[in-house]
Amino acid sequence: MADVLVVVDHVEGSVRKPTLELLTVARRLGTPVAVALGAGAGRTVEVLAGHGASRILVSEAGEYADFLVVPKVDALHQAVKLVDPVAVLTVSSGENKEIAARLALRLESGVVTDAVDVEAGGEGPVAVQSAFAASYTTRSRVTRGIPVITVKPNSAPVEPAAAAGAVEELAVEFSPAARGTRVVSRSARESTGRPELTEAAIVVSGGRGLGSGENFALIEALADALGAAVGASRAAVDAGWYPHAHQVGQTGKSVSPQLYIASGISGAIQHRAGMQTSKTIVAINKDAEAPIFDLADYGIVGDLHTVVPQLTEEVAARKG
Amino acid sequence: MSLRIVVCVKYVPDASGERGFADDLTVDREGVDGLLSELDEYAVEQALRIAEAAGGDASVTVLTVGPEDAREAVRKALSMGADQGVHVEDDDLHGSDVMGTSLVVASAVERAGFDLVVCGMASTDGVMGVLPALLAERLGVPQVSLLSEVSVTGGVVSGRRDGDTASEVLEASLPAVVSVTDQSGEARYPSFKGIMAAKKKKVESWDLEELDLDAELVGSAGAWTEVDTAVERPARSAGTVVKDEGEGGLRVAEFLASRKFV
Ligand SMILES: Cc1cc2nc3c(=O)[nH]c(=O)nc-3n(C[C@H](O)[C@H](O)[C@H](O)COP(=O)(O)OP(=O)(O)OC[C@H]3O[C@@H](n4cnc5c(N)ncnc54)[C@H](O)[C@@H]3O)c2cc1C
Ligand SMILES: Cc1cc2nc3c(=O)[nH]c(=O)nc-3n(C[C@H](O)[C@H](O)[C@H](O)COP(=O)(O)OP(=O)(O)OC[C@H]3O[C@@H](n4cnc5c(N)ncnc54)[C@H](O)[C@@H]3O)c2cc1C
Numbered sequence: 001m002a003d004v005l006v007v008v009d010h011v012e013g014s015v016r017k018p019t020l021e022l023l024t025v026a027r028r029l030g031t032p033v034a035v036a037l038g039a040g041a042g043r044t045v046e047v048l049a050g051h052g053a054s055r056i057l058v059s060e061a062g063e064y065a066d067f068l069v070v071p072k073v074d075a076l077h078q079a080v081k082l083v084d085p086v087a088v089l090t091v092s093s094g095e096n097k098e099i100a101a102r103l104a105l106r107l108e109s110g111v112v113t114d115a116v117d118v119e120a121g122g123e124g125p126v127a128v129q130s131a132f133a134a135s136y137t138t139r140s141r142v143t144r145g146i147p148v149i150t151v152k153p154n155s156a157p158v159e160p161a162a163a164a165g166a167v168e169e170l171a172v173e174f175s176p177a178a179r180g181t182r183v184v185s186r187s188a189r190e191s192t193g194r195p196e197l198t199e200a201a202i203v204v205s206g207g208r209g210l211g212s213g214e215n216f217a218l219i220e221a222l223a224d225a226l227g228a229a230v231g232a233s234r235a236a237v238d239a240g241w242y243p244h245a246h247q248v249g250q251t252g253k254s255v256s257p258q259l260y261i262a263s264g265i266s267g268a269i270q271h272r273a274g275m276q277t278s279k280t281i282v283a284i285n286k287d288a289e290a291p292i293f294d295l296a297d298y299g300i301v302g303d304l305h306t307v308v309p310q311l312t313e314e315v316a317a318r319k320g
Numbered sequence: 321m322s323l324r325i326v327v328c329v330k331y332v333p334d335a336s337g338e339r340g341f342a343d344d345l346t347v348d349r350e351g352v353d354g355l356l357s358e359l360d361e362y363a364v365e366q367a368l369r370i371a372e373a374a375g376g377d378a379s380v381t382v383l384t385v386g387p388e389d390a391r392e393a394v395r396k397a398l399s400m401g402a403d404q405g406v407h408v409e410d411d412d413l414h415g416s417d418v419m420g421t422s423l424v425v426a427s428a429v430e431r432a433g434f435d436l437v438v439c440g441m442a443s444t445d446g447v448m449g450v451l452p453a454l455l456a457e458r459l460g461v462p463q464v465s466l467l468s469e470v471s472v473t474g475g476v477v478s479g480r481r482d483g484d485t486a487s488e489v490l491e492a493s494l495p496a497v498v499s500v501t502d503q504s505g506e507a508r509y510p511s512f513k514g515i516m517a518a519k520k521k522k523v524e525s526w527d528l529e530e531l532d533l534d535a536e537l538v539g540s541a542g543a544w545t546e547v548d549t550a551v552e553r554p555a556r557s558a559g560t561v562v563k564d565e566g567e568g569g570l571r572v573a574e575f576l577a578s579r580k581f582v
Pocket of ligand 1 (some may be wrong): 232234247250252264267269271
C-alpha cells in the first residue's frame with residue numbers, strides 16, 4: 001500500500017493526542033510513515049509504532065528550536081523526497097499550517113487547511129472542512145501534486161494498531177533561508193494540570209457575564225469537578241480575566257469536545273466559530289434571548305453565580 | 321534610507337451577514353456586504369505605528385487583491401493613515417486558491433517595492449492563516465509571523481509570538497514578512513480629517529498583464545485545489561431551555577447524567 005507521511009506533534013518526545021488521531025486518518029489512505037523533528041524526537045517511537053507507524057523518520061537537529069518554521073520545511077521536504085508519499089498530513093496549529101503551506105509550495109502541490117475529517121476518494125483524499133463559522137461543510141481535494149492536508153484535533157478516534165515502527169535517522173541539509181528568523185528566547189507555558197484545551201473531552205468556558213477575573217474560580221471549580229479544560233470568550237480575555245491561550249473562537253482556539261459548557265457567554269458569531277462543532281452544548285445565561293441558546297442542547301436561563309456553584313456541587317456529589 | 325512598508329489587506333464578506341457559496345462554489349459576494357477584514361485592521365495599525373516610530377522616514381502602501389469592491393478595503397486603510405494604495409483586479413483572478421492568491425500578492429509586493437510586508441494573522445473568510453508564510457517563501461525573505469508585539473529598529477524586525485506551548489521572542493533582518501494577531505493593539509478609527517485626506521490619496525490599479533503573470537497560473541484555471549461540494553449545515557435543533565427556579569444547577573447535572581457525562 002502507498003505511504004502517507006504523518007508529521008508528529010510532540011513536546012520533548014511526548015506525542016500529543018491529535019497526532020495519534022492523525023495516524024488513524026492516515027491508515028484510511030495508506031501506510032503511515034511518521035516524521036518526528038526536534039529535541040526528544042527519538043522518544044516518540046514506541047507510541048507511534050503502537051498506533052500504526054510502519055517507519056519513523058527522526059531528526060533531532062538544534063535548528064528546529066533555534067529558528068522559525070523553515071528548518072522544519074526543509075526536513076519535511078527531504079522526507080517527502082525519501083518516502084514519495086501519496087499525502088502529507090499534519091495537525092492544524094498556527095505553526096504547522098505555515099509549515100504545511102510552504103512545503104506544499106515547494107512540492108508544487110495544493111494545500112488544504114483545518115480539515116475536520118479526511119476520507120479516501122477515487123481521485124485521492126477528500127478533505128472535509130467547516131466554513132463560515134461552521135455554517136457550511138465543504139468537501140475539497142488537492143488536484144495537483146502530493147496533497148498536503150492539515151487536520152484539526154478531535155477529527156478521528158485514537159486507535160491502537162501495532163506496526164513495525166522501524167526507526168531511521170533523517171539526514172537534513174538546511175537551506176540558506178533556514179536561519180532567517182532567529183528564536184531569541186522561549187518561555188514554555190506553565191502547565192495548569194488541567195487537560196489541553198483543544199484535546200479535552202469536556203470544556204467549561206466563561207465570558208463577560210462572570211463580571212470579574214476572581215469569578216473564574218467558579219468556572220475552574222466546575223472544570224475540575226468534570227475533569228475538563230477551561231475556556232474563555234474574547235471579552236473575558238480582553239478584560240484581563242483569563243490568559244489569551246484559553247480564548248475559544250475565531251482568533252483563539254477552536255475546540256470540538258464531547259461537551260461544551262458556556263456560562264455568561266452571549267454566543268457571538270466569532271465565539272461560535274470556535275465551538276459550534278462541539279457534540280453537546282450546555283449554556284447558562286441570564287438573558288433568554290442570548291444567541292448561545294440557539295445552539296444549546298440544554299440551557300438554563302439564570303444567574304451563573306447561583307447556577308454554576310450548585311452544578312459543581314451536584315456533579316461532585318454524583319461522582320462521589 | 322526610508323522604510324518601505326506594504327500592508328496586505330483582504331476584502332471579505334461581513335461575518336454578521338448571511339455568508340454562503342455561489343453556484344461555482346466560490347464565495348458568494350452578491351448576497352452579503354463586504355468590508356476590510358477586521359483582523360487586517362491590526363496589520364494596518366502596526367504598519368502605521370512602525371512608520372511613526374521611524375520618525376516619518378517611512379511610507380505605508382496598502383495592497384489588496386480582489387474584485388472591484390475590494391477598493392473599499394484600501395480606502396478604509398488610507399483613511400486610517402496609510403499613504404497610498406494598490407488594487408490588483410482582474411477577471412481571471414476569480415476562483416484563485418491560496419497558491420494563486422499568494423503568487424499575485426508576491427508579484428504585486430515586489431513591483432511596489434518593500435523593506436517590510438505586514439499582514440493580518442488570517443482572513444475572516446478563508447481563515448487559512450498561511451498567506452504570509454507563502455509570501456515569505458515566494459519572496460525568499462524571513463517570516464516573522466503571528467506576532468502579538470512587533471517593532472523595527474536598525475534594519476531588524478523583532479516580535480513576540482505566543483504559540484500553543486510556548487511564547488517566543490523572534491528576530492530577523494529586513495526585508496521580511498510579518499503577520500500580527502488581534503493581541504497586537506487596538507486599531508485606530510479613521511478620523512474625519514483622515515477620511516477627507518484619503519480621498520486625495522492615490523490608488524493604483526494593476527492587472528495580471530502589468531504584473532507579468534500568465535492567467536493560466538491563477539483563478540480557477542491555476543488552482544491546485546478543488547471544492548467538490550459545499551452544503552449548509554443544518555441548524556442545531558433547538559434543545560431544552562428552562563428558567564432557573566432555584567434548581568437550575570441540579571437540572572443541568574441531571575441532563576449531564578442522562579448523557580453519561582457524570
Ligand atoms: C475579528 C474578531 C475576532 C473575534 N474573535 C473572537 C474569539 O476568538 N472568541 C470570542 O469569544 N470572541 C471573539 N470576538 C468577539 C465577539 O464578537 C464578542 O464580542 C465576544 O465573544 C463576546 O464575549 P462574551 O459573550 O463573553 O460577552 P458579551 O457578549 O458581553 O456577553 C455576556 C453574556 O453574559 C450574560 N450575563 C451577564 N451577567 C450574567 C450572569 N450574572 N449570569 C448569567 N449570564 C450573565 C449576558 O446576558 C450576555 O449574554 C471577535 C470579534 C472580532 C471582531
Ligand atoms: C471557506 C474557505 C476555505 C478555503 N480553503 C482553502 C484551502 O483549503 N486551500 C486553498 O488553497 N484555498 C482555500 N481557500 C481560498 C483562499 O482562502 C483564498 O485564496 C485566499 O485569498 C487566501 O487565503 P485566506 O483568505 O485564507 O488568507 P489567510 O492566509 O488567512 O490571510 C492572511 C493574511 O494574508 C493577507 N491576504 C490574504 N488574502 C489577501 C488578498 N486577496 N489581498 C491582499 N492580502 C491578502 C491578509 O493580510 C490576511 O490577513 C478557501 C476559501 C474559503 C472562503
